[in-house]
Amino acid sequence: MLEIKNLHARIVDDGTEIIRGLDLTVKAGEVAAIMGPNGSGKSTLSYILAGREDYEVTEGDILYNGQSILEMDPAERATAGIFLAFQYPMEIPGVATMEFLKVAMNEQRKARGEEPLKVPEFLKRVKEAAASLSMDINMLKRPLNVGFSGGEKKRAEILQMKLLEPKLCVLDETDSGLDIDALKIVSEGVNALRSPDRAIVVITHYQRLLEHIVPDSVHVLYKGQVIKSGDKSLAFDLEANGYAGVIGEAA
Numbered sequence: 383m384l385e386i387k388n389l390h391a392r393i394v395d396d397g398t399e400i401i402r403g404l405d406l407t408v409k410a411g412e413v414a415a416i417m418g419p420n421g422s423g424k425s426t427l428s429y430i431l432a433g434r435e436d437y438e439v440t441e442g443d444i445l446y447n448g449q450s451i452l453e454m455d456p457a458e459r460a461t462a463g464i465f466l467a468f469q470y471p472m473e474i475p476g477v478a479t480m481e482f483l484k485v486a487m488n489e490q491r492k493a494r495g496e497e498p499l500k501v502p503e504f505l506k507r508v509k510e511a512a513a514s515l516s517m518d519i520n521m522l523k524r525p526l527n528v529g530f531s532g533g534e535k536k537r538a539e540i541l542q543m544k545l546l547e548p549k550l551c552v553l554d555e556t557d558s559g560l561d562i563d564a565l566k567i568v569s570e571g572v573n574a575l576r577s578p579d580r581a582i583v584v585i586t587h588y589q590r591l592l593e594h595i596v597p598d599s600v601h602v603l604y605k606g607q608v609i610k611s612g613d614k615s616l617a618f619d620l621e622a623n624g625y626a627g628v629i630g631e632a633a
């Protein structure tokens with residue numbers, strides 16, 4: 383579903399190369415975890431997948447269902463079913479969360495050639511999804527993410543993901559800032575989205591999240607490259623021994 387081949391990317395402003403020959407394949411149905419030290423390029427990779435203009439791909443390719451997405455703008459990627467939950471979700475003042483959800487869902491439907499949702503059906507879906515994440519429906523009347531606590535923002539991301547039913551989901555440190563109960567709720571939300579026709583990429587620092595969302599594969603990102611891949615036992619190994627061994631092996 384997702385094939386990243388020898389990707390090189392740099393910051394447009396100053397030309398610094400952040401992604402340096404990254405290879406990663408994630409199949410449909412797979413949950414892949416990306417781990418790696420601070421500053422290794424994990425969030426940058428998610429921005430590049432989203433199509434942020436601050437980064438420029440200089441070499442390699444990103445294939446989504448066999449097609450390059452490099453020429454697609456962020457909106458086209460979203461309607462194609464690519465969803466990114468960022469480490470620091472953006473605040474959108476002036477747009478009620480509810481309204482944002484409605485527009486986003488109907489854009490997706492339009493792209494699939496479906497009619498916009500009728501209001502009662504939309505409300506029903508939002509209420510169900512919010513309840514499953516233990517979110518107060520009144521919160522959705524507030525502007526998206528504005529004044530939301532860290533954990534509330536993360537839940538709001540998962541709520542969007544549930545409602546938009548994307549095919550490729552990338553979650554950047556969705557566990558950071560979540561309390562113990564929220565971690566469970568959010569993990570259950572992600573697990574509920576596991577499906578043979580969907581791929582999920584989870585960026586995390588901690589084995590703890592992976593106890594709830596058990597990954598099929600684990601990849602270590604370091605200095606803009608995947609330096610080691612393995613199964614979930616790799617995450618246990620990293621938790622116990624840190625990154626030094628893996629980095630040493632790759633050097």
Ligand SMILES: Nc1ncnc2c1ncn2[C@@H]1O[C@H](COP(=O)(O)OP(=O)(O)OP(=O)(O)O)[C@@H](O)[C@H]1O
Binds near residue numbers: 469
């Ligand atoms: N726009 C930018 N300008 C300057 N440096 C940048 C920019 N974007 C990314 N970087 C640098 O690229 C490197 C990778 O950053 P990135 O946020 O992708 O790391 P990360 O692996 O997500 O780290 P963390 O685990 O701390 O979230 C860092 O050294 C960061 O400072």
Ligand SMILES: [Mg+2]
Binds near residue numbers: 424425426
């Ligand atoms: Mg990051």
